Each structure stands twice: as C-alpha cells, then as structure tokens.
Amino acid sequence: MTAERTRVLVAGATGNQGGAVVDNLLASDTEFDVRGLTRDADGDAARALADRGVTMVEGDLNDQESFRSHVADADAVFAVTNFWTQGYDAQVRQGKNLAQVADEEGVDHFVYSGVGSHERDTSIPHFDSAWEIERHAQDLDLPMTVLQPVFFFQNFEAFAEDVVEDGTVALPLEEGVSLQMVDVDDVGRAAAAAFENPNEFVGERFELAGDEKTLAETADVLSEVTGVDVEPYHVPIEDAYDDFGEEFTVMCEWFNEVGYDADVDALEETFGFEFTTLEEYLREHGWEDKEGMASIPGWVKAL
The missing domain is CATH 3.90.25.10 (UDP-galactose 4-epimerase, domain 1)
Known part of the structure; x- marks a missing residue:
C-alpha cells in the first residue's frame, strides 16, 4: 500500500516565496500533495501551477472562514505575508488569522517565513510586524518552524x-x-527540507543566508x-x-x-544543501x- 502523501497548503503560492516553496516541494524526493492558497484560482499564475499538479484553492487571509476548510484539509502549512503590499496592520492581521486557523484545525506543522533577525529589538516596522505574528503563533503553541531570510539577491x-x-x-x-544575502529559491528549499523532516525542525528557528x-x-x-x-x-x-x-x-x-546574524557555514549541514x-x-x-x-x-x- 502506498503511504499517504503529506498535504501541504502553501499561502502565497503565486508569489515569490510561496512559489519557491511549491517548486521545491514538487521537486522533492518525498512525494507531497501540494495545495496553493490564492485569492484568484483562475488567474494565469494559479492556472500555471495547476497545470503542474498543484491543487489551487481560493481564500482571503483577511477572512478566516474563507480558507478554514483548506487548512482543515492540510497536514502542514507554509505561511508568509507581505508587509510591502499590505502594510503593517493588514500584514499582522493576515498572519495571525492564518496561525489562528492552523491552531484551531490542528495542523501538524506550521512553517512560518518572517524576516532575518525579526525577533531582535530593531525598531524596523517590517521586522516588528513579523515578530508580532510569530509571537502570536508561539502563544498558540503551534508546532512551528521559523525561517528568517535576510536581504534577497x-x-x-x-x-x-x-x-x-x-x-x-x-x-x-x-x-x-x-x-x-540569500536567494529566495533557497528559502523554498529550506521550507521543503523542514516539511520532509518535521521531527528535526519543529520548534526551531533559522536565519537564512547564502x-x-x-x-x-x-x-x-x-x-x-x-x-x-x-x-x-x-x-x-x-x-x-x-x-x-x-x-x-x-x-x-x-x-x-x-x-x-545568520550562521552561513552551519546552514548547509542543517538543511542538506549548499546555499x-x-x-x-x-x-x-x-x-x-x-x-x-x-x-x-x-x-x-x-x-
């Protein structure tokens, strides 16, 4: 009997980070059932992912009920939000909504991508917003891995x-x-590695740089x-x-x-690939x- 594939719901699947996660889940030696959360499943980017075997589902991160069933149907969730398009308050609301629903629906693994050093006292708004989302997820006691990419190539x-x-x-x-600095594709590779080996990555945080x-x-x-x-x-x-x-x-x-403050040399051993x-x-x-x-x-x- 074939083992059931882990169902991973990728928020922002048509964006840069979410797209990199999708790419690397599809390329993984581990077979994943990849679902992409988007506001428009009929858009060109969503259709292109569907053609590659991704199950595209619609939902609005501002509305918990619009995506609740998709989270409930997933084993794991990749979460990323966008300060630059949403602004501080909306980004935080969306990130908290996704974490809240993931907790209520009992997902096994929540991989959250924030910002390098966002847990430090930087007084940089888009770092602080990422930290506010993570703190909320921590308070919920989600089984979480935190990825913190630095400045993107x-x-x-x-x-x-x-x-x-x-x-x-x-x-x-x-x-x-x-x-x-880091390549956004390496964030996707790191996320895929975390989903492949949840027992090794749950409860850990990693600042990512190449x-x-x-x-x-x-x-x-x-x-x-x-x-x-x-x-x-x-x-x-x-x-x-x-x-x-x-x-x-x-x-x-x-x-x-x-x-x-990423430990660039240690990342290869941790994730199993060269950044x-x-x-x-x-x-x-x-x-x-x-x-x-x-x-x-x-x-x-x-x-």
Whole structure:
C-alpha cells in the first residue's frame, strides 16, 4: 500500500516565496500533495501551477472562514505575508488569522517565513510586524518552524539598469559594512527540507543566508559577472530617505549599526544543501547578458 502523501497548503503560492516553496516541494524526493492558497484560482499564475499538479484553492487571509476548510484539509502549512503590499496592520492581521486557523484545525506543522533577525529589538516596522505574528503563533503553541531570510539577491534586479548602463551599484551602506544575502529559491528549499523532516525542525528557528558581502565586494562580483566596470556608491543616509524611502533606509541604518546574524557555514549541514552565493545567483539569472533593462521603480522585496 502506498503511504499517504503529506498535504501541504502553501499561502502565497503565486508569489515569490510561496512559489519557491511549491517548486521545491514538487521537486522533492518525498512525494507531497501540494495545495496553493490564492485569492484568484483562475488567474494565469494559479492556472500555471495547476497545470503542474498543484491543487489551487481560493481564500482571503483577511477572512478566516474563507480558507478554514483548506487548512482543515492540510497536514502542514507554509505561511508568509507581505508587509510591502499590505502594510503593517493588514500584514499582522493576515498572519495571525492564518496561525489562528492552523491552531484551531490542528495542523501538524506550521512553517512560518518572517524576516532575518525579526525577533531582535530593531525598531524596523517590517521586522516588528513579523515578530508580532510569530509571537502570536508561539502563544498558540503551534508546532512551528521559523525561517528568517535576510536581504534577497532578487532585490538587485531593481538596480540592473544602473549596474549595466551606469556602472554603479548604490545602497545606503557604509564602507566596510557586510550585508548578508540569500536567494529566495533557497528559502523554498529550506521550507521543503523542514516539511520532509518535521521531527528535526519543529520548534526551531533559522536565519537564512547564502553569502555576505560589503558593497565594494558586491561591485567586484557584479563586475566579474557582467563584464561592466561596476563601482560602489555609498548613498548618504540623509539622501537615502528620498531615494529609497523611509522603511528601506531605516533598515539600512540597522545594517550599518548591527546587521543580520545568520550562521552561513552551519546552514548547509542543517538543511542538506549548499546555499547559493551572490556570484552563482547572478550567473544563474542571466546577469552575464543584462543589457538595456527597463528600470524597476524603487526596490522590490522578494516575497
């Protein structure tokens, strides 16, 4: 008799993190019954996942009853919410709703993706909102694994035009300050590993990073990969508020003063795979051929 597959409900399945989780669950040696929670199961992204064998179900994280039956029908849940599209209050409400329903319906494993170092006293709103959601899940005593990705490599896509056309990479980082970074796909791989081995991961938290570079070192890697002579520009904090916005700038101030705390070397042994480096990410995502890209307004958070 074939063993029953673990049913995993992935919130935000059509987004970046949720999509990475779906990809890695489908690719796992362990056979999962993957369900994707979305607000529009008829959308193009949802249909594409359905074509790959994902059961797409509709629900609104603002309305517990809209997704309760889907959680009840799952063994495990991947939870991620988006500060950048929802704002603080709505993000917290959605995250708490998902945790609450997961508790009430008795899921076996709740994998929550927040922000690197969100449990520390940072006074950064999108870190604090993630911590508020986690604290609520802790109070419910959910069987939980907490993943805390640091700065995403994918954020550099917003600066591709500046890199390729102007030969600069600009961030409000002081000289000599190292920034830990991670590939969103590695968050998906880490989540899949947690779902594969729940006994090893329930009750644990992991700050996820695959590389650590100063802005100058980042410029060197970009130069090597693109063939463009890329120079670092350390944006003064007083200018960054206008150029990058308050939330991003406050985060960069914290980078300059404190910074993430992932144990990059230990992660490979814990999760069973090598996390992606910045150079590997750039080469795998076509940066050797970046030419004349349209600039992406502002910066993007890979959620």
